[in-house]
Amino acid sequence: MSTVAQTERTGRAAPRITGRQTVVLAVLLVAQFMLAVDFSILNVALPAIGTGLGLPLDRLQWIATAFALPAAGFTLLFGRVADLYGRRRLFLQGLALLAAASLAGGLATDPAVLIAARVAQGLATAAVTPAGLALLTTAFPEGPLREKALGLNGALMSAGFTAGAILGGVLTDLLSWRWAFLVNVPVALAVLLIAPRVLAESRPDATARVRLDLPGALTVTGGLLALVLGLTEAGRLGWSHPAALTATLLGVGLLGGFLAVERRAAAPLVPPAVLRRRTVRIGNVIGLLAFLTETSLVFLLTLYLQEVLHFSALAAGLSFGVLGLGTVLGGTLAARVIARLGVRGALLAGGLLQAAATGVLLALGPGGGWLWLLLPATFAGGVGNMLVIVGFLVTATSGLPDREQGTAAGLATMTQQIGITVGTPVMSAVVAAAAPAHGVLGGVGLAVAANTALVLVGVFLATRLAGRR
Incomplete structure (x- = not known):
C-alpha cells in the first residue's frame, strides 16, 4: 500500500523529517559519501603516484589493497564496539583518524608512508561506516522515514563510488594526485565541527554493558x-x-x-538472535551480490572503454556519470517503491531491472557506436542496483532493537566492503581466463554473462523473503 493510500485510510498525515533530523541526515550522508569516494578516487591516479614516489608497477596494487583489507576486515568488530562504547564517539574518532591519514597521504614522499596512510584510511572507514549507519537507523524510526533516509544514504554511497573515479581523474590531470588525499581533510574537519552539536550519543546503560x-x-x-x-x-x-x-x-x-x-x-560479538533472523542472513547475501556485481561491472566496462574503444582514463571515468545519475535516481525513488511494492517487491523489481540492463551489454561490439547502448543500460542498471541496495539495508537492519543496530550495521557494512573488494578480482579472473582465446572483448562478454547470472541469484534469494510493507 502506498504512503498516500495509507494517509487516506488513516486520515493522518504521513510522517515528515524534522529540521533537526535533516541536519543529522546531512552530516551522516556527507561522511558516507566521502568514504565511498575514497574507495575509487585513487584508481585512475595509481600510475601518477607510482611515477611520483618511485613505486614499481607490480606494487601499485598495494595502494588499493592496503585500504581494502582493514576497511573490510575490521567493520564487524567496530560495529560491535560502537554498540558497546558509543556510536557517536567511534564516528568522531574515526573521522579524526581519516583527516590525519588523508593529510599524511597527501604529503607523503615515501611509499611506506603512503601505504601506512592508506591502512589508516581503511581503519577509519571500518569505524565510521557502521557507526554512521547505526546512528542513522537509530535517529529515524523504522518505517517510511528510515526507508527514505536509507535510500538517500545508499544513493550517495553508490554515487560516491562512481564520483571517485571521475574526481580522481580530474584532480590528477588538473592539479596533482596528492589532492585525491587532501580533498578529504576540509570535508572531515567540517563534519567534525558540526557533528558533536547535532548527533546524540547512543549506547547501552552502564549496567547493561558487556565485555567485548x-x-x-x-x-x-x-x-x-x-x-x-x-x-x-x-x-x-x-x-x-x-x-x-x-x-x-x-x-x-x-x-x-x-x-x-x-x-x-x-x-x-554477533548475538545469535541477530544471525538467526532470516532477513539478516538472506538480506546480507543479496547485498553482497548487489555490491559485487555493480562495482565489478564498472571494472569490466572500464576495460571495454579503454582496451576495446581506446578511451582515455578521464573519458572512461566521465562515461560513468550516467551510472551515477541512475544510482541517485534509484536511491531517491527507493522509499516510494518500497511503500508501494514492499521490501521484497523492491528487491525483485530492482534485481530484474539490473539483470536486464546488464544482460543487454552482451551485445556490445568493437565500435564507438555502441555507446548508445552502454549509456542507457548503465543508467537503468544503476537505478535497479540502488533499489536492491536500499532494500538490502532496510531488510538487514529492520526488526532489531536499538542496542543491536551497531552489530546489524557492522554486518551490512562488512557485506558492502567485501562485495566492493572482491568483485573486481573475481571478474578480472574470468576475463583473464577467456581473453587469450577470445580477446578482451570476448573476456569482458563472458564476465558480463557471469555478472548477470549473479544478479539473478540475488533475485531468486529475494523470493525467499516474506513479503512485507
Whole structure:
C-alpha cells in the first residue's frame, strides 16, 4: 500500500523529517559519501603516484589493497564496539583518524608512508561506516522515514563510488594526485565541527554493558583479512597461486572458527538472535551480490572503454556519470517503491531491472557506436542496483532493537566492503581466463554473462523473503 493510500485510510498525515533530523541526515550522508569516494578516487591516479614516489608497477596494487583489507576486515568488530562504547564517539574518532591519514597521504614522499596512510584510511572507514549507519537507523524510526533516509544514504554511497573515479581523474590531470588525499581533510574537519552539536550519543546503560568478545573479534577479523587478501591476490596472480590459495583457505578456516566460538561465547560479538533472523542472513547475501556485481561491472566496462574503444582514463571515468545519475535516481525513488511494492517487491523489481540492463551489454561490439547502448543500460542498471541496495539495508537492519543496530550495521557494512573488494578480482579472473582465446572483448562478454547470472541469484534469494510493507 502506498504512503498516500495509507494517509487516506488513516486520515493522518504521513510522517515528515524534522529540521533537526535533516541536519543529522546531512552530516551522516556527507561522511558516507566521502568514504565511498575514497574507495575509487585513487584508481585512475595509481600510475601518477607510482611515477611520483618511485613505486614499481607490480606494487601499485598495494595502494588499493592496503585500504581494502582493514576497511573490510575490521567493520564487524567496530560495529560491535560502537554498540558497546558509543556510536557517536567511534564516528568522531574515526573521522579524526581519516583527516590525519588523508593529510599524511597527501604529503607523503615515501611509499611506506603512503601505504601506512592508506591502512589508516581503511581503519577509519571500518569505524565510521557502521557507526554512521547505526546512528542513522537509530535517529529515524523504522518505517517510511528510515526507508527514505536509507535510500538517500545508499544513493550517495553508490554515487560516491562512481564520483571517485571521475574526481580522481580530474584532480590528477588538473592539479596533482596528492589532492585525491587532501580533498578529504576540509570535508572531515567540517563534519567534525558540526557533528558533536547535532548527533546524540547512543549506547547501552552502564549496567547493561558487556565485555567485548575477544576470541570472536580475533577470529572474524583475521578471517576477513585473510579472505579478502586471498581473493585480491587471486585476481592478480591466479586462483591456483600458492599465496592466494593459502590466504583464502586460512580466511575460510578462521571464519569457520569464528562461528564455533560464537556458539559458546557468553557475550558473542554477533548475538545469535541477530544471525538467526532470516532477513539478516538472506538480506546480507543479496547485498553482497548487489555490491559485487555493480562495482565489478564498472571494472569490466572500464576495460571495454579503454582496451576495446581506446578511451582515455578521464573519458572512461566521465562515461560513468550516467551510472551515477541512475544510482541517485534509484536511491531517491527507493522509499516510494518500497511503500508501494514492499521490501521484497523492491528487491525483485530492482534485481530484474539490473539483470536486464546488464544482460543487454552482451551485445556490445568493437565500435564507438555502441555507446548508445552502454549509456542507457548503465543508467537503468544503476537505478535497479540502488533499489536492491536500499532494500538490502532496510531488510538487514529492520526488526532489531536499538542496542543491536551497531552489530546489524557492522554486518551490512562488512557485506558492502567485501562485495566492493572482491568483485573486481573475481571478474578480472574470468576475463583473464577467456581473453587469450577470445580477446578482451570476448573476456569482458563472458564476465558480463557471469555478472548477470549473479544478479539473478540475488533475485531468486529475494523470493525467499516474506513479503512485507
